[in-house]
Amino acid sequence: MSKQPASKPRRPARKKKAVDSGELIQFYRDMLMIRRFEEKAGQLYGMGLIGGFCHLYIGQEAVIVGMKAAAEEQDTVITSYRDHGHMLAYGMDPKGVMAELTGREGGYSKGKGGSMHMFSKDCGFYGGHGIVGAQVPLGAGLAFAHKYKGDNGVCCTYFGDGAVNQGQVYEAFNMAALWKLPVVFVVENNKYGMGTSIERASATVELANRGAAHGIPGIQVNGMDVTEVKEAGLKANEHCRSGKGPMILEMKTYRYRGHSMSDPAKYRSKEEVQKIRSESDPIDFIKMRLVEEKVLDEAELKEIDKEVKAVVAEAARFAQESPEPNVSELYTDIVAEA
Numbered sequence: 001m002s003k004q005p006a007s008k009p010r011r012p013a014r015k016k017k018a019v020d021s022g023e024l025i026q027f028y029r030d031m032l033m034i035r036r037f038e039e040k041a042g043q044l045y046g047m048g049l050i051g052g053f054c055h056l057y058i059g060q061e062a063v064i065v066g067m068k069a070a071a072e073e074q075d076t077v078i079t080s081y082r083d084h085g086h087m088l089a090y091g092m093d094p095k096g097v098m099a100e101l102t103g104r105e106g107g108y109s110k111g112k113g114g115s116m117h118m119f120s121k122d123c124g125f126y127g128g129h130g131i132v133g134a135q136v137p138l139g140a141g142l143a144f145a146h147k148y149k150g151d152n153g154v155c156c157t158y159f160g161d162g163a164v165n166q167g168q169v170y171e172a173f174n175m176a177a178l179w180k181l182p183v184v185f186v187v188e189n190n191k192y193g194m195g196t197s198i199e200r201a202s203a204t205v206e207l208a209n210r211g212a213a214h215g216i217p218g219i220q221v222n223g224m225d226v227t228e229v230k231e232a233g234l235k236a237n238e239h240c241r242s243g244k245g246p247m248i249l250e251m252k253t254y255r256y257r258g259h260s261m262s263d264p265a266k267y268r269s270k271e272e273v274q275k276i277r278s279e280s281d282p283i284d285f286i287k288m289r290l291v292e293e294k295v296l297d298e299a300e301l302k303e304i305d306k307e308v309k310a311v312v313a314e315a316a317r318f319a320q321e322s323p324e325p326n327v328s329e330l331y332t333d334i335v336a337e338a
Contacts, residue, residue, distance in 0.1 A: 019227050021295040023069070027226045028286045029304055030068075031061035034085040035283060036305075036312045037094055041084065041101055044316060045261045050101050053130075054115045057085035059256040062282035063188055064089040066229025067156055070237055074151045076124045078139045079158035081116040082188075082255075083128040086158065090123045094315035099322045106322035110329055133159060133166030136185070140172040143183035143246070154182045154240045156233075162193020164207055170214075173246070177214035180245035184236045185211070187248065188223065190255045195267040208250035216246050223251030224280040254280070 019027075038056045045054045057064075060082075068089040071077075079086045087097050092108065100107025100118050108118040116130040126142060129135040139157025146153035163169060164187055176183050187207045191198055198205050208218030217239070221232040229251065236247040254276045258265035265273075290296045296304075 021293070024286060024290055024295060027065055028283065028290060029308065030065045030089060031226065031283045031286065032305060032308050033311065034061045034088050036308050037088060037315070038084060040312045040316050041098070042261065044102065049320065050115065051103060052114050053081065054101070054261045055082040055259065056257045056261070057082055060188060060190060060223070060253045061085060062226040062229055063223045063251045063253055066226040067186065067233045069230045070233025071156065074153040075156065076126060076142045076153060077156045078126040078135045078142060079128065080132070080135055080160060080163065081128065081130050083116065083118065087118060087125060090125045092120050092123050092125060094311055095318040098315040098319040102319045103324065104319055104322035105325045106318065111325040112329060133163035133169050135159065136169045137172040140176045140181055140183055143176065143181035144179065146182050152241055154184060154237050156184050156186060158186045158188055160193065161187060161189040161191070161198045161207060162201070164210060165202060173211050173214045173216060176246040177211070177216050180243060182240035183246045184240060185246060185248045187250045188253055189250055190253050192259070192267070194259045195263065208248055211246070211248045216248055218248035218250060220250045220252060223253035224282045226282055226286060
């Protein structure tokens with residue numbers, strides 16, 4: 001009896017949001033930029049050009065690209081150490097980001113911050129923080145500044161499922177709710193806090209409900225669909241701008257790589273990762289939609305990929321040619337003059 005050929009796995013149907021073709025193309029380009037940049041960063045790490053820790057964002061691109069699309073110019077953002085994607089989405093120059101990763105003078109923190117500690121006040125990006133959960137009360141502080149100045153801004157504060165059980169997170173929830181601060185708490189639930197699954201670390205896994213004790217509403221979002229993320233982001237931002245206080249968005253997402261470059265990720269199967277890649281990859285979903293709706297053809301998509309790769313290659317070249325910081329930089333940017 002002849003063997004039947006294996007059928008191609010079918011993707012689960014996703015509801016298509018009303019998005020114009022120009023925005024779909026921009027979503028594709030922005031997510032692809034993050035993906036290609038992170039792949040290059042992984043290569044440079046393997047070559048010994050990036051030292052210390054390096055946490056890649058591959059697989060989670062739809063979260064930051066969708067949320068940035070829902071933001072306004074005066075808004076601010078703060079996040080954890082898995083931050084390269086956030087930097088790129090908020091308009092930071094890939095060359096400056098890559099130079100910082102390699103510890104060079106041309107980096108955003110002059111080579112002193114590395115992967116986890118970069119900032120750009122001009123882009124409204126306040127880090128990149130290496131201490132788990134520490135950015136959450138800082139995000140509440142940024143939201144307080146928006147309210148104090150009356151600029152109608154919102155602070156988008158990102159943290160992971162591994163940080164959600166930290167005490168300082170709940171202190172920030174309480175203060176944000178008490179003072180009705182304009183802050184969107186975005187929980188990037190990629191299922192694993194380092195190597196521990198959320199089911200083994202949290203007594204309750206519905207993270208959107210974690211603000212219930214403080215009266216903070218929450219929404220669970222498909223974080224692998226950039227259009228759904230944008231829609232949820234618009235709703236959350238409007239809630240904050242209208243003076244109703246904070247809101248929680250739990251983004252159900254997934255990282256394809258280990259927790260960091262030093263993590264072999266043996267706590268999950270290759271089959272699990274491949275299933276997510278084949279059924280839910282955020283870039284493939286938008287790519288498929290662009291083709292199906294006859295917005296772009298395969299040749300045009302390849303041309304965008306070629307352009308993105310060229311930008312990333314130039315960033316890597318710039319980083320490697322940028323000099324190492326002078327030893328005198330050890331004593332700069334330590335004290336802020338009041």
